[in-house]
Amino acid sequence: MIELTHNGPVKIQRDTNGIPHITAETESGMYFGQGYAQAMDRGRQILLMRILARGRGSELLESSDEMLEIDKFFRRMNWSGDSSQLVAKLDADTAKLAESFVEGINHYFSTRMPFEFKYLLRVKYELWKVEDCITISRMIGYIGLQQSQAEIERLLVQFVQAGIDRKLLEELFSTTALDKMDEKMIRQIRLGERIVPASLQWNRMIPKVLASNNWVVSGTRTTSGKPILCNDPHLEINRLPNVWQEMVLTFANRSVMGAAMPGVPGILIGRNPDIAWGATYTFMDAVDSWAEECRQGSYKRSQFLRVQWVRFKERREIIKRKKKPDHLEIFYENEHGVLDGNPAEEGVYLATRWASGSGTGPVSLRAIMAMFHVKNVKDGMDTMGQLEMSFNWLLADKNGNIGYQMSGLMPRRHKDWSGLAPMPGWDSSYDWKGFVSHKELPHSYNPKEGYIVTANNDLNALGSVAPINMSMGSYRADRIEKLLKRNDLTVEDMAKIQMDTYSLQAEKFMEIVSPLLPDGNDRAQILRNWNKQYTPDSEGAYIFERFYDALLDEVLGPVMGRQVLDHLRRETGILIDFYSYVDKILLSRKSRWFGDRKREDIYTAAINKALTHEPKAYGSGQKLLLKNILLGGKFPRFLGIDRGPIVLLGNRATPHQGQIYRSGGRDTSFAPSYRMVCNFAEEGLYTSIIGGPSDNPFSRLYANDVDRWLKGELKKVNANPETEA
DSSP: EEEEESEEEEEEOOOOOOOEEEEEHHHHHHHHHHHHHHHHHHHHHHHHHHHHHHHHTHHOOOOOOHHHHHHHHHHHHTTTTHHHHHHSSSSSSHHHHHHHHHHHHHHHHHOOHHHIIIIIIIIOOOOOOOOHHHHHHHHIIIIIIIIHHHHHHHHHHHHTTTTTHHHHHHHHHHHTTTTTTTHHHHHOOOOOSSSSSSGGGGGTTSSOOOEEEEEEEEEBBBSSSSSSSEEEEEEESSSESSSSSSEEEETTEEEEEEEEESSOSSSSSEEEESSEEEEEEBOOOOOOEEEEEEEEEEEEEEEEEEEEEEOOOEEEEEEEETTTTEEEEEEEEEEEEEEOOOTTSOOEEEEEETTTTHHHHHHHHHHHHHTTTTOOOHHHHHHTTTTOOEEEEEETHHHHHEEEOOSSOOOOTTTOOOSOOOOOOGGGGGGGBBOOOTSSSSSEEEEETTTEESSSSOGGGGGSSSSSSSSSOSSHHHHHHHOOOOOOOHHHHHHHHHOOOBBBHHHHHHHHHGGGTTTHHHHHHHHHHHOOOOOTTTTTHHHHHHHHHHHHHHHHHHHHHHHHHHHHHHOOOOHHHHHHHHHHHHTTSSSSGGTTTHHHHHHHHHHHHHHSSSOGGGGOOOOOEETTTTTTTTTTTSSSSSSEEOOOOOOOOOOSOOOEEEEEEEEEEEEESEEEEETTTTEEEEESSSSSSSOOOTTTTSSSHHHHHHHTOOOEESSSGGGGG
């Protein structure tokens, strides 16, 4: 036990699984203890994230050209640029508690620094500040979340410039989304960054945050008669430590427990005695681009046939580099964001703005910390609905209520603009007109079905506005809903759903494939008999994936070009995020993407290619090494700094999502990073995490939950550390 003092005694104890329990007499003492415990257990993680978010990797980590591109990306985003001014906008209570959290971090680091920073990198500690918490929260809200939306919008521009027929693009993206798209203007745009620019290679150090499942059922569907809430955020899991940190915070005999985001106070997903909450990403379109006509450092504005040229604001960033000259980077900004180009060179460039970027943070920080006190679903919906980052929040309370609320800043746009294609920046009618109230965003309270499911699918129908123009497919959500249509659900059932590897996507494709499979072919028979489960030993899953790849080649390759398709498939997450839009084409009886070929002929060609592959166990291609964020791959395996390899269950469309691809030149993944089940028939949570409490590779708590996670088992976390199971 660690005993501290901050407005009274503060105790930090560990349960049998090593999870820190912070107990204090005051709320400020509780957050002081949380900050101390975060620095103690995740000091490497939060220090690294701050360095990268500030764009100081070249100065403090390494001076490679790759790191310079990483720094340029983060300087472009400028997440820390206005954070100090925003701290002044915090209400007095939130500011006081956030300061206590920060004091806890600084108290720990005043006497101890992680050995990697002290001896290997020789980084001198700089005091943690509340603005750092805001910067980290912005960083997490963008990476992998809004970034995926920005990538697809950039890809659309490249498709137009590559001459892909508009009718093909409308079939892929939908006619409505591209209704006002100006192809002539888009062809004039000079792109500095294309599909996956080098500046996005920063993610070799930071786990990507992306997909997730969550669902909640009312007492009418459980054996206990009480609600059960489940959440399993699908993130990049092949990084150690895990992106989440499990904690239990207690003061005045009231506890909150669940997963915190290191560097940010409070519990982001979890429960208190009265209410539980979980999150998935929404795919809200909160990032837009405008075409800016530029010359001589100015941009065009046109109103009532009058043309004006307005100077860009210049932001000059000096990036220090270890043992190398400083680098000066100039960013050009206007009301539409940061320009991708140099306006001194005449041409049309893109300016891009993220709604939750500059000017945001205080409201989100207040909402996260306020959940400690919230006691019912309606208040929880109103609290988390105000979060500036876009998430699907599911909630349940001890009185039996369940609810859903989307959060995030949705821009109010021109009525004919979906936000997908860039619009002319010189036309002020396409400027944002403020943001939509969270009360207009999709939401639901005690639906008659007795359950709510979100899995990054399209939930626009639940609101009065349509924040989503590109979502993930509904396969995972549909499968989970099917499994929830019972009236005797238990915690054990929920754990099984979290491990479910059945693919409704494969089911749809196999309806077309099965009649086309040749008789007397052993490999075809394996596919014909496949149970649509993506288990490690499945040869059917392996052959189906060879078929699906071949089908993409047959349909997309001739239009996009083989090299572009291979890059999208092998080196980006675009086809992983938005595969359902491709499936819409692949499953169609007729499509312009088929050219003059019949669907049966295309499928037969893809089947024949797939059957040339020697059958293998699906798990043979699903192996991942869990690498340390700082030292990964730099030391012999026997030291235990890197762990594994592990075999990943599932695929793109299964509830237990298990995807592996490459991004920024390295392997990455989507899988359940943290599993949580809250049963209101009892106290506490059931959880497992792919990792452990500590980021110290030589600690027994570094990866102590990995075996449990691989088996699909859940541990019990209670408010009292002495009662853990």
